[in-house]
Structures are given as structure tokens and as C-alpha cells.
Amino acid sequence: MFVFGMKNLSNYRLKKFKLQRLVDICMRKSMWRVKRKKWAEIARERMLILLSLAHDEALSHNFERARRYVFLARKIGMKYNVSLPRKFKRNVCKKCCSFLIPGYNAVYRLKRKKITILCKNCGRRMRVPYK
Numbered sequence: 001m002f003v004f005g006m007k008n009l010s011n012y013r014l015k016k017f018k019l020q021r022l023v024d025i026c027m028r029k030s031m032w033r034v035k036r037k038k039w040a041e042i043a044r045e046r047m048l049i050l051l052s053l054a055h056d057e058a059l060s061h062n063f064e065r066a067r068r069y070v071f072l073a074r075k076i077g078m079k080y081n082v083s084l085p086r087k088f089k090r091n092v093c094k095k096c097c098s099f100l101i102p103g104y105n106a107v108y109r110l111k112r113k114k115i116t117i118l119c120k121n122c123g124r125r126m127r128v129p130y131k
């Protein structure tokens with residue numbers, strides 16, 4: 001009786017079998033990569049929407065709601081390994097998650113080739129070098 005297993009395969013068929021398995025693994029990996037890219041894209045889109053909402057709320061002095069939106073956006077970014085969009089990167093406090101608007105709740109100063117951003121809510125300073 002023929003039992004399908006590794007022992008009954010000839011050398012050629014064994015090689016073919018191993019190659020097929022390797023191809024399968026590679027395909028699975030590439031599929032995973034494609035899926036991850038798709039997820040990251042969706043996450044980026046959602047973060048952008050949330051941050052623009054936060055911007056609007058902060059401009060109309062609803063700072064608590066803006067903070068909530070920023071918190072959600074940061075959470076999404078952490079889950080899907082996506083950094084904050086460049087447009088809003090300097091407007092978010094990483095400690096208390098408040099949306100920073102210069103003149104309202106943040107102080108921006110240029111000092112020694114660095115932008116120093118002071119969050120008036122929690123007092124955290126962020127330093128960003130510029131050319």
C-alpha cells in the first residue's frame with residue numbers, strides 16, 4: 001500500500017517538494033508585506049482625519065476634545081507602526097497629547113539653531129534642529 005510521506009518520495013520529488021514549500025513561505029511573506037502596507041495606508045488616512053479634526057477643535061478652544069482626537073491618532077499610529085504625519089508633527093505634545101497652536105497653548109522660540117517648543121499645558125519642551 002502506498003502511503004504518502006517523506007520516506008516514499010524519490011530524491012527528485014523531495015527536492016521539488018522542498019522548493020514548493022519555500023515558494024509557499026515566500027508567497028505568504030510577500031502577501032503579509034502587501035497587507036501591512038495596505039493597513040499602514042488606511043491608518044495614515046485615519047490619523048490625518050483625526051488630526052485635522054483636532055486642529056479645528058483647538059482653534060475653537062475645545063482643547064479637551066482636541067486632546068482626545070490626538071490621543072486616538074497616536075494610538076492608531078502606535079498600533080500600525082506609523083509615525084505622525086509631517087504636517088502635524090510639530091503641533092502635538094508627546095507627553096500630554098494636547099494639540100499645540102502657537103500663541104494659544106504653546107511657545108515657539110528659535111535658539112542655537114533649534115526650535116524650542118514649550119507646551120503650556122504640561123511644561124514639556126521639545127527641541128527640533130533646523131538648518
Ligand SMILES: [Zn+2]
Binds near residue numbers: 093094098119121122
Ligand atoms: Zn504637553
